[in-house]
Structures are given as C-alpha cells and as structure tokens.
Amino acid sequence: GQIEKGGYPHFMLKEIFEQPECLTNCMRGRINVDHDRVTLSALIDYRSRLLSAKRIIIVACGTSWHAGLIGKQLIESFCRIPVEVEYASEFRYGNPVVGSGDVVVAISQSGETADTLAAVELAKAKGAFIYGVCNAIGSSIPRATDTGTYIHVGPEIGVASTKAFTGQVTVLTMFALALANAKGTVGHDEYVKTVRGLAEIPAMMKEVLKVNDKIADMARTFTYARNFLYLGRGYSYPVALEGALKLKEISYIHAEGYPAAEMKHGPIALIDSDMPVVVIATHNGMYEKVRSNIQEIKARQGRVIALVSKGDTTVSKIADAVIELPDTMDCLEPLVATIPLQLLAYYVAVCKGKNVDQPRNLAKSVTVE
Numbered sequence: 001g002q003i004e005k006g007g008y009p010h011f012m013l014k015e016i017f018e019q020p021e022c023l024t025n026c027m028r029g030r031i032n033v034d035h036d037r038v039t040l041s042a043l044i045d046y047r048s049r050l051l052s053a054k055r056i057i058i059v060a061c062g063t064s065w066h067a068g069l070i071g072k073q074l075i076e077s078f079c080r081i082p083v084e085v086e087y088a089s090e091f092r093y094g095n096p097v098v099g100s101g102d103v104v105v106a107i108s109q110s111g112e113t114a115d116t117l118a119a120v121e122l123a124k125a126k127g128a129f130i131y132g133v134c135n136a137i138g139s140s141i142p143r144a145t146d147t148g149t150y151i152h153v154g155p156e157i158g159v160a161s162t163k164a165f166t167g168q169v170t171v172l173t174m175f176a177l178a179l180a181n182a183k184g185t186v187g188h189d190e191y192v193k194t195v196r197g198l199a200e201i202p203a204m205m206k207e208v209l210k211v212n213d214k215i216a217d218m219a220r221t222f223t224y225a226r227n228f229l230y231l232g233r234g235y236s237y238p239v240a241l242e243g244a245l246k247l248k249e250i251s252y253i254h255a256e257g258y259p260a261a262e263m264k265h266g267p268i269a270l271i272d273s274d275m276p277v278v279v280i281a282t283h284n285g286m287y288e289k290v291r292s293n294i295q296e297i298k299a300r301q302g303r304v305i306a307l308v309s310k311g312d313t314t315v316s317k318i319a320d321a322v323i324e325l326p327d328t329m330d331c332l333e334p335l336v337a338t339i340p341l342q343l344l345a346y347y348v349a350v351c352k353g354k355n356v357d358q359p360r361n362l363a364k365s366v367t368v369e
C-alpha cells in the first residue's frame with residue numbers, strides 16, 4: 001500500500017530516491033573519512049587468501065552482472081589483478097577453468113538466483129575461494145560463500161533493480177580500494193582521494209536527484225520510440241548497458257547498450273530521426289571521442305540525450321536534451337550517472353502506462369533455471 005511506498009507512487013521511484021541514504025548505510029562502519037580508510041571485515045578475516053588471488057572471476061546475472069563489469073574495471077585498475085566477468089548461467093555449464101588460485105566474487109541482490117548459486121557451488125567444488133556481494137541477509141548465496149560483504153541497502157521491492165545496483169558498485173569500490181591498499185598497488189594520495197570521493201557520493205546523488213522534474217518532462221517526448229541506443233566508454237559503458245536494461249524491463253521499448261566506439265561497427269546503421277540515443281559524454285578521458293560520436297549521430301538525424309559535466313557548452317549545443325552531472329572521479333562516476341538513466345526509464349514507463357513495479361514476464365528473484 002501507500003504507507004510502504006513512503007508517499008511515492010511506486011516502489012521503484014521510492015528506491016531511486018532512497019539511494020543517498022542506502023549508500024550511507026552501505027558505507028557505515030566501513031569508510032572512515034577522519035582516518036581516510038576503508039575497512040571490510042572480509043579483508044581482515046581472510047586477508048592472506050584474498051591478497052594471494054592470482055585471478056578474480058565475477059559471476060552474476062542481470063543488473064548484478066552490470067555491477068560486475070564496473071567491479072572488473074575497479075579491481076584491475078586499483079589492484080592489478082586480472083578479472084573476468086561471467087554470466088553465472090554460462091559459467092556453470094561452460095566447463096570453466098577455475099581452481100584454488102582463484103577468488104570468485106558472486107554478486108546477487110536476492111541471494112537466491114539459481115544460476116548464481118550453482119556457479120558458486122561449482123567454483124567451490126573446484127577449490128576457489130568465494131566472496132559474496134549480496135543484499136538479502138541469510139539468503140542462499142551468502143550461506144554458500146566463504147565470506148562476503150552485504151550491501152545493506154534494505155529490501156528492494158521494484159522488480160527493476162536500482163538501489164541494489166548502486167549498493168553493489170559501492171561495495172565493489174570499497175573492496176578494490178581496501179585490497180589495493182593491502183597489496184600496495186595504489187598510491188597513498190590516490191587511495192585517500194578516492195575514499196573521500198566515495199564518501200561524498202551520497203551528497204552528490206542528492207544533487208543529481210534534482211533532475212527528477214526535468215526528466216519527467218523529457219520522458220514524454222520519447223515515448224514514441226520503438227528503439228533506444230545507449231552509449232558510453234570506460235566506466236560509463238556498463239552504465240549504458242544498465243540504462244538500456246532499465247528501459248527495456250519496464251517500458252518494453254527495445255534498447256541496446258554499446259561501447260560508444262563500437263557504434264560504427266553496427267548500431268550506426270539503425271540511426272535515423274526515430275532513434276533516440278542516450279550518450280554519457282562527461283569530461284573524462286574519452287570526452288573528445290564521445291563528442292565526435294555525437295556529431296556522427298546528429299549527422300544522421302538521431303536524437304541525442306546527453307549526460308554532460310556541469311557547465312559543458314560544446315555537447316550541450318548539439319544535443320537535443322542535456323542532463324548535467326556534478327564532477328567526480330572517473331571511477332566513481334557510475335554512481336551518479338546511473339541515477340538519471342533510472343529516472344528516464346521510470347518516467348518513460350509511467351508515461352506509457354506500464355506497471356513499473358511488476359513488469360510483465362519478469363520476476364524479482366529467479367530461483368529456477
């Protein structure tokens with residue numbers, strides 16, 4: 001009923017707006033800004049086992065798999081350990097090369113996804129050490145792991161995952177930072193800067209949530225679309241995948257996420273005036289290249305919705321709609337860039353009169369194959 005929704009029309013919107021508070025809970029007792037450090041009990045209890053990992057394999061499904069793709073970039077860049085990200089359903093039947101040198105990270109909001117649980121059991125039987133990143137306390141996956149870190153974002157009711165995704169990315173960021181610090185693969189200044197940056201994310205998210213009304217308006221003009229394309233590079237590539245998945249799940253518009261530079265190898269053929277393209281074009285290392293992708297889209301009459309850094313004037317001139325984001329470190333940007341994409345999917349679905357909390361054919365937790 002209305003009471004559980006806290007005055008919001010849907011659980012999904014409530015859960016989107018809860019994210020600053022959820023991430024504060026997720027970091028509580030783990031990030032200490034006074035001492036500029038991250039402490040995860042899993043890394044204290046199993047320090048030598050985690051430090052000696054030769055390779056990390058992340059297994060997950062759906063939105064949790066997208067969080068895993070961000071986790072790969074974080075762990076590889078901070079810890080210099082090779083990371084593979086596998087769909088749990090493919091991993092479990094793929095005769096995977098996995099053994100005692102590996103740490104398997106299982107990401108699951110519900111902790112009950114059948115494929116992810118089976119992947120964990122298989123990897124455990126082959127001698128890997130299993131670290132879980134889950135939300136539902138005491139669920140099957142955390143019980144099957146050797147150790148883990150709960151994301152502590154509270155129950156997620158909307159079928160389309162929102163706060164669990166940002167909670168997973170937050171835990172993976174803390175894990176990468178704590179492991180890198182223990183291994184000595186991150187410089188002190190960068191470590192401190194990133195810890196402080198992460199601690200500021202909840203406040204930054206509150207800023208970003210102010211785009212709510214603008215996106216509600218904007219969504220109306222895009223309900224006609226039958227296809228959407230989402231583009232991003234680096235840390236923004238998984239954000240593009242997740243933005244596309246949100247739209248597809250609840251509005252039933254076909255949407256694809258792509259690494260921006262791959263556009264020329266296929267998706268560009270689809271671009272015409274009926275094709276909205278959401279582009280994450282903030283001021284990071286790839287800005288100039290992504291900007292030229294936007295020019296290519298505009299040359300084909302595509303309609304561009306751009307996520308830009310606050311104060312951007314160049315992309316703003318050529319895009320059809322612009323959403324500004326506050327500046328943050330590249331590796332923390334997924335946590336802020338995801339929010340407008342969640343809101344866009346939400347409002348497009350609402351404008352189309354769809355059941356956003358319980359989309360057709362989808363289940364909150366998939367306990368069967």
Ligand code: G6P
Binds near residue numbers: 061063064159363366
């Ligand atoms: C279902 C849900 C998704 C979720 C996926 C994985 O498809 O609808 O929102 O991302 O399962 O679920 P998990 O609980 O393992 O994260």
